[in-house]
Amino acid sequence: MAGLAEAFPHSFPMCDLLYAVSSVGFPGRQKVVNCGRSRGIPVVLNQNGVYYPATGGRGWRTLNRPLDALRRSADFIIYQTDFCKLACDTFLGPVSTPFTVACNAVDTDVYRPADPPPSLETPTVLALWGVAGRNRRTRVTVESFLELRRRLPQARLILAGYHEPSPQHREARRAMDELVAAAGQPSDCVHYLPRYTGQEAPGIFQRAHLLLHTQPNDNCPHLVVEAMACGVPVVHQDNGGTPQMVTPLGGVAVPSATSWETIDYPAPEAFATAMEQVFRDWQAFHRQARARAVEFMSLQAFLREHRRVFELVCPHLKGSTP
Numbered sequence: 001m002a003g004l005a006e007a008f009p010h011s012f013p014m015c016d017l018l019y020a021v022s023s024v025g026f027p028g029r030q031k032v033v034n035c036g037r038s039r040g041i042p043v044v045l046n047q048n049g050v051y052y053p054a055t056g057g058r059g060w061r062t063l064n065r066p067l068d069a070l071r072r073s074a075d076f077i078i079y080q081t082d083f084c085k086l087a088c089d090t091f092l093g094p095v096s097t098p099f100t101v102a103c104n105a106v107d108t109d110v111y112r113p114a115d116p117p118p119s120l121e122t123p124t125v126l127a128l129w130g131v132a133g134r135n136r137r138t139r140v141t142v143e144s145f146l147e148l149r150r151r152l153p154q155a156r157l158i159l160a161g162y163h164e165p166s167p168q169h170r171e172a173r174r175a176m177d178e179l180v181a182a183a184g185q186p187s188d189c190v191h192y193l194p195r196y197t198g199q200e201a202p203g204i205f206q207r208a209h210l211l212l213h214t215q216p217n218d219n220c221p222h223l224v225v226e227a228m229a230c231g232v233p234v235v236h237q238d239n240g241g242t243p244q245m246v247t248p249l250g251g252v253a254v255p256s257a258t259s260w261e262t263i264d265y266p267a268p269e270a271f272a273t274a275m276e277q278v279f280r281d282w283q284a285f286h287r288q289a290r291a292r293a294v295e296f297m298s299l300q301a302f303l304r305e306h307r308r309v310f311e312l313v314c315p316h317l318k319g320s321t322p
Contacts, residue, residue, distance in 0.1 A: 045074035049219035080220035081241030105302030113231030114206035126208035129161035144271035205230035228293040233285035249288035
């Protein structure tokens with residue numbers, strides 16, 4: 001939300017409204033909100049996801065209590081995707097609070113396609129590395145890539161986020177290396193990158209042709225917006241908020257179940273087929289992904305929508321916001 005802080009200077013308690021983000025918690029958050037409300041300061045909430053049995057286990061109701069309190073304190077809600085609203089209504093209960101939907105955004109002047117784009121002689125897939133709770137997702141990613149490589153022998157995979165000093169990461173990497181060896185593929189077809197900074201991110205995306213995002217029921221992944229802004233189409237599950245962000249123009253959705261009870265993944269063959277589809281018409285997907293990001297998920301569009309909302313809840317600001 002750095003772009004908001006720059007566009008709308010802020011200070012507390014001398015402020016026109018309070019802006020809260022559901023996924024950003026800190027001690028005393030609700031007390032700050034209650035204090036603002038007691039002074040007649042309206043609250044605008046940026047609402048991401050909530051917990052449900054598949055993500056919060058048996059304690060999902062307890063985990064949701066502070067989110068529920070925050071949501072019911074809001075005078076206006078900005079849901080990051082339609083899926084975020086669906087999850088809230090399902091597990092927190094419906095509210096009559098006015099709302100809009102605004103996806104996460106990036107500066108499309110910073111996140112932009114490589115010029116020239118990488119050569120399609122080496123079809124390159126980018127994915128995020130994960131361990132612990134995300135290790136299954138990484139395994140599905142590698143298995144899907146290996147199936148793609150059987151069809152496109154020159155393909156390579158970049159797994160970004162690997163942390164060599166971590167014993168847990170090294171153990172997980174050994175398991176991935178064993179998968180590659182068992183498939184009869186050379187070890188260098190998978191390239192591990194360390195964690196990257198925000199400044200390094202555009203260069204990472206510009207090395208790839210496609211983002212493979214296998215996460216189920218993702219609310220509004222910023223990673224997806226960053227990729228599309230760089231002209232990198234996305235292969236993803238057909239659930240969560242990702243389909244709304246990508247649309248058929250910016251990538252390919254793999255049919256999959258929407259389950260609140262379990263974390264599910266389509267078969268690697270299904271992901272591989274979707275990646276093949278993108279590579280067959282990559283230039284069109286490349287252009288359309290960039291256009292989609294610029295029109296609907298740019299920082300400029302994000303700020304315009306927030307300015308509209310702020311002026312709704314604080315009519316005296318109309319014409320005075322930057």
